[in-house]
Amino acid sequence: MGIVHDGQGEHELGPMEHSNAHIYYAREDLPVPNSFSCGTEEGSVDRAHDVPEAIEGERSVKCVRFYWEVNYDIFLAKGSVVNTVNYVTALFNQSAVLYMNDGISITLNQVFVWDVASPYTGTTILEQLTYFQNTRNSFNGDLAHLLGLAGGGGRAASLAGLCNPDNDNSMCYSGISTSFSNVPTYSGSVFVVTHEVGHLLGSNHTHACAWNGNNTQIDGCGPTAGYTEGNTCATGPIPPSGGTMMSYCHLNPVGTNFLNGFGPQPLAVITNSVSAAPCLITCANVACGTVFGSSASNITTTSAVLNWMPASSAIAYDLQWKQVGAASWNTVSSIAGTSYPLSGLSPWTGYTFQVKTNCSGGASVYATAVGFTTAGNSLSDGLVACYPFNNTSNDVSGNGHNGTLDGPLPTADRYGVPNAAYAFDGVDDRIAITDLNTWAINNEISISFWVKALESKGNLIVWAWPDIASDRLLVSPHYFHTGSNDFAWTFGTYDGTGKCYYTGYPLYGEWEHYVVTSSTVSNTMKIYKNGSLFDIEQHAGSLTDLDRTLYIGGYFLANFQLHGSLDDLTFHRRELTAGEVTQLYVSGTPCAPRITVAAKVFLDGPYVQANQLMNDVLRTAGLIPGIEPYSGLAYPMVAGGSGTAISAGVTTSAGNNAITDWVVVELRAGRSLCGARYAHRIAATGRRCGGHGWCIACCVRRNVRPLLRRHPPPQPLGCDDRCTDRALRVTCCGRLHQSGHEHLWHCGPTAGGDAHDPMDGGCHPQRPGEVRRWIERPRSHPRRHRRCGAHGDPFRAIPRGGCEH
Structure with missing residues (x-):
């Protein structure tokens, strides 16, 4: 914040409300101030008579x-x-x-x-x-x-x-x-x-009849605006340069001018009163101010940064810290600033610290101690239950806290993968977990989940039943119970230290990630949204009665049922750090994380250079989503090595039923994908970056995921980047290279008016089948191309969504 006098008037720099942005503005451009009024009555003790200025x-x-x-x-x-x-x-x-x-x-x-x-x-x-x-x-x-x-x-x-x-x-x-x-x-x-x-x-007010040694007014701003007080006296003048701090001139056009201060007579009264x-x-001799606002940030497995607000009269600070439960403190003396980097800590361990102020004339007492918990070695530390909802309500953390499904149906997750989340109808769908009494989450808990709420209502994610207002476990995003779209997080007493409640935020009907935490070590309750801190309260509750049923999606009351989709629900018996929350948001749950494989692995995986054959190791190892694109063709798919369960009629290498595999490549905003094949790079457009290489269609939009064909496909119009947001399928195709079949897909330079190399020589076999017909439409002019191995139709346009053999 700052003030600038530039010869053209006065300007200010200050923060905007509810924003990290700042605004720079001219003072004269501000609107007329508000109509504040003071309810303080005129005093019976008159200290203004005969008081020197x-x-x-x-x-x-x-x-x-x-x-x-x-x-x-x-x-x-x-x-x-x-x-x-x-x-x-x-x-x-x-x-x-x-x-x-x-x-x-x-x-x-x-x-x-x-x-x-x-x-x-x-x-x-x-x-x-x-x-x-x-x-x-x-x-x-x-x-x-x-x-x-x-x-x-x-x-x-x-x-x-x-x-x-x-x-x-x-x-x-x-x-x-x-x-x-x-x-x-x-x-x-x-x-x-x-x-x-x-x-x-x-x-007194400057319009009180108590000034000038004769019980008159200093100014008449109050009466002019309709405010009188005390004894009746003549209305005072309106000061042309604006009023002072004890006036009502802010209610008049002249305004209150802070540069006028209190004015001589009110200031004399105040000065004498203080003296x-x-x-x-x-x-x-002012005592050192006590430190407040202590907190820990940048918490890792072995370190944290300890912070506190500056105290009055401080010249340095002393810090004490220890592991929770330890008998003695570790002391760091004479810290010049208001933060201290602490290292050498143990993973998943609670610590507490306190700070006192040192001044020239002494020191303050230590402020109230504040706690924090370091991150675990992995997100599996303290994991109680994990529900990826991949067509099952079972707990896959290894702890066996399986849920009983009652109504929710499998649906696509946030990546569009079918049967990888559950849809709740908002009426009576729920999942029941009956062994909450074995969870050991009385004082420390973190709950993470992805949700796509379709309306603002109860939308209970978890709810311990029977519900006890003084001992409640409840999480509800987009909670519409008080007339606005809110977030309700309760762990313990509903109307006290167990409540963290965020009022008023928008409903977009999109997938959102939330993490809620409650910790008696840090004495905080927190809500994170999409990896960032959404709300924090400086208190923590505790849960006493765990001998209840935990319902996912609501129970008993239709108004509180979840209407939307839920995925990747996890419970930890510790407070997750901000870094771990980000890890959950970016990488997924510890029990079913997303697998990131380089494009080169995808490209090299199906084709073995030595024997010039395709292999299916990625799919049979369960690394490729086992249901795409076959579900769109109505072919059932069995992941984990058994491949497709289809009739023999679709196993041929020719025709629209020829089997091909697809893989998912995810791109972040503003990123390009380069796939390597024989050390040749491919640009984001899908064109090669020198030499012969594989053709990969990429999009640089936000979080799009092309589905890339990786077995020898039918040959369409060459490399075609068909990009749409989110659910995006891009066929990556090319034509045979003249030297043989070792380059399955190839985008060559323009030649002869085409966007591809001219086709020389005969048709070369490809595995696992043979190319029966190849059709290409030139960009600049129509012409026929050689057709080999089988009879086919003359040149015709290829449909946008399909490729032919």
Whole structure:
């Protein structure tokens, strides 16, 4: 964030809400500010009479320490405790700039964030302040400030907040928004928190009849906008240069000018109030701020980066860490920054760490310890159950937690492979698992799955039944129960520490990958979507009663049944790291991972140079999807070595029924595929890159997967890149090379108006069958070509979807 004065006016650089992008804009282009109003009543204690104005540049020698409490609605808007703390800390810093410009030193002593439903449910600023006073009987600071989104304004309890024997009089509430502008640009959020604190520090509104030594107004902005208070007096003037921090001039065309600060008289009241407060300490003796916002990132099997938010007055930090359950801490002293790379850890092990602040005058206490778990050696570590749903509901992790199928039907998975996922009808389809009591997932759990939801409803992926609100296990993407499309993740108490709930996100009706985690070690619940962190809450639940049935797809209530397709469901009894989540998203489940084979392996596999014969080792080894393309031809296919189960009539080498094999090649966005045959490369267009080579049709669109023919096919029009997104079949064909049959498919240079070499010599045999007829349509002009070995029709166009022998 920054401010630029360039001679043409004032410009600001700041982050955009809900985005990683930043915006650079002119201050004068901002719209008229909001209509904030303050509910603080005019004080009975008048400190403005006969008070000398503060001397410009004079600073208070005492510091006011603040306790800030953040309501649950702000946490929901920001998505995590870390994001919330970052936001309100930045907001406090903006307010601190305004106070420091006028010589008042303030510091943020502690931030408390409600990451579960709070008692602050009022709809007015008075209700919110009252709830705050009734709930918070003590706090870590001189003044306490509650922030929330409700109310549309602010209210301070009194004009005598400092050192008041009744804590209720040292509290205020501010209704802020989810964004602000950098000082000195006006924004409602910065104004309201600064304004309400000004009341607690002793200042009335500038339109109160309490100023100038004669109980008159400093300005008339409040009455002009319809707000009067206290004793009746003449309406004051409207300041042409804008109002000050304790005015209502933001409701007038002149606006509130942050460059005007508090103004001489309100500042004198505040300065004297701070200087006279006996409970305040001097700035030099301000205690080290306590570290908050600690977290671990970049977690691997043996290392992690430990992070924390900067604390006030810090010159260095001390770190202590240990394995969970260890008797003593390991200490790292005098760390200059706010992160530390920790190495030498053990895989799949829980660790905890704590940080304290070192200042010139002493040190803080250690902050609350934070935990994390290192990654496993593999995704098989801690794997409880794995359901790839390849036409079965059995657990293939080796633990035997098999499911009982009741209704779901096999369907294509996210790659289009048939019978590799299950479709749920949204009415009563489900899979039941009855041995949940053997899973040992009471405190640590991660659940991964792919889902294609067709509508927003209950869409329960897993649900432990009978359902217990205080001991619930439930996962539901695209959950429509409160009027919006949400994500519900519950592990333990529904309305407390066991709930992670993301409100409002779009339904696209496409395959999506999710991972949910809950860990008492890290004290977090998380939701990942498509490999990225979607939501995090700084608490964790636990499951007590495992003597229940785990239902996949819902149970009992039609509104909560899954309507869509589900695939690759896994359960781990540990918290997966961010890196492991990415691995699941990219590579698939540990029990049925996708097999990536280089194009050269595909090309070399069927053809043996030594004996010039084809072999079928890839398919018989089960490495090729066993059902394509035969399902499209209505031929049943048996994977794993038995080949096709078809009649003898389709085993010939001629005609449309000639058997050919297909393989899947997956391409990432912007990538090209080069296949090697006799060390010759093939470009992304399918044309050779020098010499004779195999022809491979490739697409560079997103996540397309050409199906490439790999046995000697009938000969069509040469290399034809027929590309469509997703379910894409590309026939890779060519013609015989004049030197013989060792080059099965070949795309040669243009010659004689053709896109292929002219055909010289006779027809050469190919295995496993012979080419009976070869037909080619020239690009530039029609002509007949030699036909060998069998009678055939004259030249005619080849259908787009077919090749002939």
